[in-house]
Amino acid sequence: MILITGGTGYIGAHVAVELLNNGDQVLILDNLCNSSRTTLGLIASVAGRTPGFVQADVRHRRTLNSLFREYPIEAVVHCAGLKAVGESVRDPLRYYATNVGGSVTLCQAMAEAGVFRLVFSSSATVYGDCPQMPIAETCPTGQPTNPYGQSKLMAEHVMRSTAASDPRWSVGLLRYFNPIGAHRSGKLGERPSSTPNNLLPYLLQVAARERAVLKVFGNDYPTPDGTGVRDYVHVADLADGHVRALEFLRGETGVHVWNFGTGRGYSVLEVVQAFERASGVRVPLSFEARREGDIARCWADPAKAARQIGWKARHGLEQMLEDAWRWQCCSRERGEPLALATLPATGR
Ligand code: NAD
Ligand code: UD1
Numbered sequence: 001m002i003l004i005t006g007g008t009g010y011i012g013a014h015v016a017v018e019l020l021n022n023g024d025q026v027l028i029l030d031n032l033c034n035s036s037r038t039t040l041g042l043i044a045s046v047a048g049r050t051p052g053f054v055q056a057d058v059r060h061r062r063t064l065n066s067l068f069r070e071y072p073i074e075a076v077v078h079c080a081g082l083k084a085v086g087e088s089v090r091d092p093l094r095y096y097a098t099n100v101g102g103s104v105t106l107c108q109a110m111a112e113a114g115v116f117r118l119v120f121s122s123s124a125t126v127y128g129d130c131p132q133m134p135i136a137e138t139c140p141t142g143q144p145t146n147p148y149g150q151s152k153l154m155a156e157h158v159m160r161s162t163a164a165s166d167p168r169w170s171v172g173l174l175r176y177f178n179p180i181g182a183h184r185s186g187k188l189g190e191r192p193s194s195t196p197n198n199l200l201p202y203l204l205q206v207a208a209r210e211r212a213v214l215k216v217f218g219n220d221y222p223t224p225d226g227t228g229v230r231d232y233v234h235v236a237d238l239a240d241g242h243v244r245a246l247e248f249l250r251g252e253t254g255v256h257v258w259n260f261g262t263g264r265g266y267s268v269l270e271v272v273q274a275f276e277r278a279s280g281v282r283v284p285l286s287f288e289a290r291r292e293g294d295i296a297r298c299w300a301d302p303a304k305a306a307r308q309i310g311w312k313a314r315h316g317l318e319q320m321l322e323d324a325w326r327w328q329c330c331s332r333e334r335g336e337p338l339a340l341a342t343l344p345a346t347g348r
Helices: 010-021 038-047 060-071 085-090 093-115 147-165 197-206 235-250 268-279 305-309 317-333
Strands: 003-006 027-032 052-055 075-078 117-123 169-177 179-181 212-215 230-232 254-260 285-288
Touching: 003 010, 003 117, 010 038, 010 075, 010 235, 038 060, 038 169, 060 093, 060 117, 075 093, 075 235, 085 093, 085 147, 085 235, 093 147, 093 230, 117 147, 117 235, 117 254, 147 169, 147 254, 169 235, 179 235, 197 212, 197 268, 197 317, 212 268, 230 235, 254 305, 268 317
Parallel strands: 003 027, 003 075, 027 052, 075 117, 117 169, 169 254, 179 230, 212 285
Antiparallel strands: none
């Protein structure tokens, strides 16, 4: 059985589906601070099997202890965390308490229970403003520009030191680049709890006429069209990577780091154009000043993941955007955020 912390969230839910499809038993722990119990039914309807669920905080040591006692947990995928950059600047202690404190408590409970296989949702933000592209895992970690990024880097340090202290640990640090997209069924996707900060959720709301215009933050970067370049990766590809990482770690010890990106960067304007092609919907935009803390460009060298765990992103940008738009439209059909156009669910 695999325990997924944060398993009703955007990425965790996709990982749950992938593990269930792989034949694994799945137990989810989530305090539902940024997700909903209804996701469990959606996971079950997509995967054909229901994961176990415990509503609890990952920092609650006694709950973790009893879960490890009660269930035959062999490994943990640790997705639980807070991820809003702006909020982390306003409330840094909450971010350190959850993202760092949660990781410490989880590692303690795992060690006590004799469970040493751990996969962690890290982020390319740990590289900071890396001068060379593409970014390989050998690039030194940098100075993340906000408490969220710092907390992810600190959590990595927690796991590295823990693994260094006991050779039974087998840890995978998965550095996601920019996860986007949604499950092809239109049932699982990212649901921002307030005004979205990230490009894709904001763009989707503009396309759905919930917001007037997409603000493009900066068109004077040293990039081909002046807008920021990122490596967008489909959440379904990420989910597949978690299964592969867990399998690889079964026969290994120590800490293993993998970049999860496509290896290709796209500018904001390229994303908008690809979205308009994929959806047939026009996205009004305005050019604004650069956003504080943003970097010009960031894309992965994903060769190590391909070599070691046989992982490669399979979905292209238009597919990611088509799936994201379907999710937005299906959400409206379920009485969730408003969207104007619909795409049929595919049989893929
Ligand atoms: P999400 O908010 O959708 O999912 C996180 C889940 O964790 C939520 O369901 C939330 O309720 C739960 N959670 C938060 N604090 C908790 C706590 N103290 N105890 C138990 N559950 C708690 O976010 P996501 O996009 O699915 O991200 C998952 C992980 O991936 C996070 O750790 C995030 O930092 C990391 N990550 C995300 C991105 C991204 O762009 N989405 C990029 C890089 C890394
Ligand atoms: C942001 C976070 C990063 C986090 C990642 C995934 C910052 C500085 N970084 O990365 O720590 O790991 O999200 O959650 O917030 N853009 C617009 N208009 C918008 C939104 C974004 O033009 O309304 C641009 C940005 O300037 C950037 C690109 O779109 O060039 C992608 O932005 P975003 O989706 O927020 O991701 P990152 O900035 O890469």
